[in-house]
Amino acid sequence: ARALAIRPSILLLDEPFAALDKNLRLDMQIEVKRLQRVSGITTLIVTHDQEEALSMADRVAVLSHGKLEQFGSPSDVYDRPQTLFVNTFVGSTNRMPGVVVSADRTAAKVRLDAGAEIIARPAGGTLSEGGRVTVCIRPEHLQFVGDETGFAGVVGMSLPLGATVVHEVTTADGSGVKVSQARIGAARALENGVAVRLAPLAPSLANAFPATL
Numbered sequence: 001a002r003a004l005a006i007r008p009s010i011l012l013l014d015e016p017f018a019a020l021d022k023n024l025r026l027d028m029q030i031e032v033k034r035l036q037r038v039s040g041i042t043t044l045i046v047t048h049d050q051e052e053a054l055s056m057a058d059r060v061a062v063l064s065h066g067k068l069e070q071f072g073s074p075s076d077v078y079d080r081p082q083t084l085f086v087n088t089f090v091g092s093t094n095r096m097p098g099v100v101v102s103a104d105r106t107a108a109k110v111r112l113d114a115g116a117e118i119i120a121r122p123a124g125g126t127l128s129e130g131g132r133v134t135v136c137i138r139p140e141h142l143q144f145v146g147d148e149t150g151f152a153g154v155v156g157m158s159l160p161l162g163a164t165v166v167h168e169v170t171t172a173d174g175s176g177v178k179v180s181q182a183r184i185g186a187a188r189a190l191e192n193g194v195a196v197r198l199a200p201l202a203p204s205l206a207n208a209f210p211a212t213l
Contacts, residue, residue: 116151119203139180150199
């Protein structure tokens with residue numbers, strides 16, 4: 001209130017929600033964003049909480065060693081990362097190595113080292129047939145499938161985390177991937193050692209980056 005009373009041209013907030021309980025923090029984030037919209041004051045927030053940054057900001061800049069990796073809306077930064085660094089730094093993601101089977105500007109077929117072929121969105125440069133790539137898939141963008149599609153794995157551990165259940169799965173090449181499911185319907189913790197198959201919810205939700213990046 002004191003900061004707004006002088007009608008500043010820019011409002012600086014240094015971790016304003018850090019000492020608040022989770023429920024109160026969410027209420028205050030909504031209230032501060034509402035006040036910012038009403039007042040129209042440009043606001044700069046310092047936070048170490050990525051979810052807070054993505055929910056509060058209109059534009060996000062991602063820096064690495066002084067280099068601007070990406071600047072855009074929270075949705076673009078999270079869903080359409082331009083570099084491997086952005087994809088791995090912002091939020092949680094699974095990194096899966098593979099080889100390009102075929103590719104064009106909109107889609108790439110990748111044979112994963114985990115033992116299956118998937119379709120991914122080319123990102124971070126031109127992909128060529130036979131080239132090594134790193135495919136990034138966020139935990140919430142993976143699903144369990146009951147047929148022979150996708151890639152196989154074995155459940156190592158399941159963690160109920162409030163509204164979600166996170167499963168840690170070991171793939172055929174020994175890599176570990178995480179799968180996040182909303183706790184609705186049949187979503188539940190799975191027994192250790194259960195064999196499963198996984199696939200992306202949609203091709204556009206898997207990002208393929210040249211392995212040299």
